[in-house]
Amino acid sequence: MNKKIQNVLHSNSFYIIVSILVAVAIWIVGLNTSNPVVESTMEVSIMYINENVPAERKLTRTSEINTTTATVKVSGRRNTINNLLASEIKVYADFADITETGITHLKINEPKCDRVGVKILDYFPKEIDVTYDKKADLYLDVKTEYTKDILAEGYEFVSVKTEPESIHVSGFTSDVEDLDYVKVSLSEHFKKGTINSDRTVSLTSDYITTAGHNVSANFNTEKILVKIEVAKRVPIKYSVAGNPSADYYIQKHDISSESVLLQGDSDTLSKITEINLGSVDISGKSSTVNKEVDLQNLLPSGVTVYGEPKRHITVKIEKYVTKTIELGIDDISISGKNDAEFDYAVKFTDEIILTSGKASVVIKGKSTAVDGTSVSSLKPMIDLSDKGIGSYKNQRISLTVSDGVTIIGEYTVDVDITVKEVQESLAPGQSATPAETETPSVSDATTSPVETVAPTAKN
Known part of the structure; x- marks a missing residue:
């Protein structure tokens, strides 16, 4: 084994490999000294794509986008980083991700760089907030608010109408979805007890929400024409004259309406406090008596009856x-x-x-x-x-x-x-003998009862 190792160590191949490794090590040491790995941050423009997609979905952006760049942290060799351009880094935000109204957290996609030797370490922001809304069209009813105390004494509202009866409102859903109606107030325009004739006035409208809040400051106010029609209510009087036939009586009497609404000149109306229909004669009658009166025939010129002018008087007569x-x-x-x-x-x-x-x-x-x-x-x-x-x-x-x-x-x-007879106790063996008694004579007893007069039937 030792012999083999000795052969490898003394071979030319071994010396060649060692020479290469030493050369690489020297190169790396030199590279790290002259061109080390460094980190850097760059401001990169954000590219917003598909910005038209929300509009195709009937969505409208209602907020500004103030974020135009992203801060990107990169690393690489000094020479590479020094020569790196911001345009080589791509940062995207895709508006196709927006599908509904309200605030959307739009994602900033992770930056990309095609240059070799550049690594993306981090970036900021990761997302931005954008707000979208939809357009809405509403028709709000116009309501008139008033109290009866603005009427003169004896007067009533007959009709209160507005022109127009509704108002078209257009805007973003978030702005108009809580609107309930448009209001005009007569009580704010007229003093108490002042209306005694028909009036037409132009009033500024208020926008009222479902919660009852006045949000007119958020909208363009509209002028509403209000037409007021009033009438004076006066009582109707009548009487019943005469007596019905013998053995008959008045069961009841009434009139179809005990008052009437009159319209006309306020000065003339001020002089009318009641309408007297006169009397209904039932003398000798044995059945119900009806009488119809046209009130219009009893009124002065320029005064008219609001509604039905005829009144029906009924005197119901019944037999005892x-x-x-x-x-x-x-x-x-x-x-x-x-x-x-x-x-x-x-x-x-x-x-x-x-x-x-x-x-x-x-x-x-x-x-x-x-x-x-x-x-x-x-x-x-x-x-x-x-x-x-x-x-x-x-x-x-x-x-x-x-x-x-x-x-x-x-x-x-x-x-x-x-x-009253009194029974006495008898002794044993004694028979009861009726005693002779004298009955007082009462044949001349005079009766004088108190006479009670029965009530006479009343009408």
Whole structure:
């Protein structure tokens, strides 16, 4: 083995290889000394490509691009770097990457250099921010804001219209997407209580967002023509004269509208405080009475009715109804009784007794009142206060009725008052012998019941 090594070391080939390696080493040492590897930074222009692509997508750039160069850090031999031109380094940003509105972080692609011996170490910026938006067209409704306090007393708004009714707004989506409507304010233009006639005014509009914010400073203001139409409301009066036919009454009366809106000269209107239609005569009538009046015929020249000029008056006339209520003796309460000393026997006067043994009470009045009347609501009662033993004929039954109901006829009872019998205890074996008692004569007892006048039905 040692012999082989000795042969290699003494061969010509070995000396040639060693000579080459030594020469290379000397060259490298010399190169690093005279032309070492160095680093450098260069400002390289950024090339923006496909800038028209966003426009094809209906996108419009709304921000400025102030970044025109990129700082690139390179390394290489001194001679190479010293001779390197910025134009040999390529830096790109591709606008084809932008696809939507808003802020996009546009990527700066990594720089490229075709020169041999140049290495890209780093670069800045890596991206830049650009903002894109889309154009939008809107039609905003014009709204008129006002309060009734700007009207003169008695007046009402009939119509408030604007010209135009909507406004065209064009701009970037981000600027107009929150807009809700355009507003004009009458309350800011007119003082309280001043509008008593039709007006036409030109007002400056305000732009209002969905959140209610006024953003008019961001837009060109528009002049809006506002046409105001008003009318004065006055009451309508009428009366009902006469009485209907016997056994009939006025159930109700009304008019199709109790007021009217009038338009015309403010001075003339100021003198009109009401419209009186006069009276509706129902004398002797037994059915509903209708009357139609054209208000326009009652107004002075230059004053017109806003809306329907005719009014309809209706007086509803109905017939009194009757109702028969059966009244039993047990339904009658007795006032002033002395149950401790007397017994009371009560029966209807023969003339009013029905086959059922009850009395038939007839009432008359308005249907609603009559329908609501019953035996219990009549509260039938006789008053026997200060009456002692005896027979009392034709004692009037007091009956209570509501307004609008009348009792037809008179209803009486006969009353016998006797001494209450007392049962005594008998001794064993003693028979009960009725004692002879003398019954007081009451044949001349005079009855003087208090007369109750039933209410008369009212219209």
